[in-house]
Amino acid sequence: MEDHEEFEEILYDWDVHNGPAIYSQLLYSVVLEEWADDHALRVMASTMYNYRRGLPRLIEFFEGKSVQDVTAEMVIACRDKFIVELKVESSVKLYCKLMSLSLQYAQQKGYIYYNPIAGITLTKHTRARVKPFLEWxxxxxxxxxxxxxxxxxxxxxxxxxxxxxxxxxxxxxxxxxxxxxxxxxxxxxxxxxxxxxxxxxxxxxxxxxxxxxxxxxxxxxxxxxxxxxxxxxxxxxxxxxxxxxxxxxxxxxxxxxxxxxxxxxxxxxxxxxxxxxxxxxxxxxxxxxxxxxxxxxxxxxxxxxxxxxxxxxxxxxxxxxxxxxxxxxxxxx
Structure with missing residues (x-):
């Protein structure tokens, strides 16, 4: 009974700055994997295939970082790193989307108090370029x-x-x-x-x-x-x-x-x-x-x-x- 009461006390021990204590050391890499498994139920397999291909790079960049420690500056630094390395706008947008969706998921699950990149535009919105066949x-x-x-x-x-x-x-x-x-x-x-x-x-x-x-x-x-x-x-x-x-x-x-x-x-x-x-x-x-x-x-x-x-x-x-x-x-x- 005492052990059960102790667990309940830990579960509801909130840190006013960082959120629930029980999640304070949850790695962002774990959140990314969990988000991917959850998101796979909502999108086409081809879409999720591309998403999963991008996860290793993000996991490597945020290695050892808890989801509570992820800041807007880190996300922007990650984006800038990919801009230099990849030089392909669509690829950079993919990684930005992964970070945005996974952090939204973390907030919804209660892993973080707030989304550090809420309201921040990570990539410029460009109109999709289409090349239709002409009638002739x-x-x-x-x-x-x-x-x-x-x-x-x-x-x-x-x-x-x-x-x-x-x-x-x-x-x-x-x-x-x-x-x-x-x-x-x-x-x-x-x-x-x-x-x-x-x-x-x-x-x-x-x-x-x-x-x-x-x-x-x-x-x-x-x-x-x-x-x-x-x-x-x-x-x-x-x-x-x-x-x-x-x-x-x-x-x-x-x-x-x-x-x-x-x-x-x-x-x-x-x-x-x-x-x-x-x-x-x-x-x-x-x-x-x-x-x-x-x-x-x-x-x-x-x-x-x-x-x-x-x-x-x-x-x-x-x-x-x-x-x-x-x-x-x-x-x-």
Whole structure:
């Protein structure tokens, strides 16, 4: 009984400066590992794979430091060290994100009283640079010789704006060829040499994408070919293996090779998704509709990523204003 009372006394012994005494010597490295295990339950395996690859560098930098001892100055020093060593903005942002998320987790768990980098901007926010295929480049790309499944994936991506993982996780049960829509409910997540089907990255990723006549007819042709295979997946594995669905391991390389042969700037498969969005925006489709089709969690994400299309939209707005003929002809002659 005395031992139990002593433990209770230690458990609730708080240090007014450093937080709960029982956690005062908890190493930051332990918190990082614990956060990673917890966070893995909430994100795609491919995302967590990249996160875990970054943990060893952080653990090495903060070796021997308790989570209570981590200060804003230490975090900034860590960031500056990686800026010099890595010289790649995306890599530095990854490490800053790991520190930010893990310290938020430490505060939520009660390991620290406050987050030392709360309110501090560790990296500059830069707009994502996208390189979509132009409309006239799509036929040139599709004219290149390639496996049929690659052509099929290109067509679906361009006409639907779906992500690669969402396309290759499709089942025929997800597609309504009578009404004309695709229900996006799953996505293939790849990490290292492993793959699994999970829900899309965000709740808004689960969505209905309506299909026009062109895509609906193309899918009908695909379905007729698929009957010979008898697989529930739109992109079944080419042969019996570990997975019943196709894993597009070499798709990026194939697309770039097709670009070279077509004489257009090399881009990756993601550029087809960007093409879908930019074509819609340039032709006057409301950004909110584009957001819903892409499955973006926030309207602002859509507007930020595709803000460079705005000049095209503004030119159309000017034409509308000029056609009003409000002022006398002499004023505008």
């Amino acid at each position: 480049e799509i036929p040139k790309l599709l004219s290149q010789e390639c496996p049929q499944w690659v052509t099929d994936a290109i067509v679906i991506a361009f006409y639907s704006g779906m992500r690669k993982g969402e396309i290759f996780a499709l089942k025929w049960a997800d597609i309504d060829l009578d009404i004309g829509f695709i229900m996006v409910q799953d996505a293939i997540s790849t990490a290292s040499s492993k793959a699994e089907i999970k829900c899309p990255k965000t709740p808004t990723g689960i969505r209905r994408v309506d299909t026009g006549v062109v895509l609906k007819n193309y899918l009908r042709a695909m379905e007729r070919r698929a009957r010979k295979v008898g697989s529930p997946y739109v992109f079944p594995a080419s042969e019996r293996g570990k997975y019943p669905y196709r894993i597009p391991w070499n798709l990026a390389k194939t697309i770039k090779e097709m670009c070279f042969k077509a004489g257009i700037e090399p881009r990756d498969f993601r550029s087809l998704r960007h093409s879908h969005a930019t074509v819609l925006l340039a032709h006057g489709v409301h950004p909110k509709v584009v957001q819903e089709r892409l499955g973006h969690s926030d309207y602002d994400i859509t507007m930020e990523v595709y803000s460079y299309v705005t000049p095209t939209i503004q030119r159309e707005a000017i034409d509308v204003m000029d056609d009003l003929h409000v002022f006398p002809v002499a004023w505008v002659a």
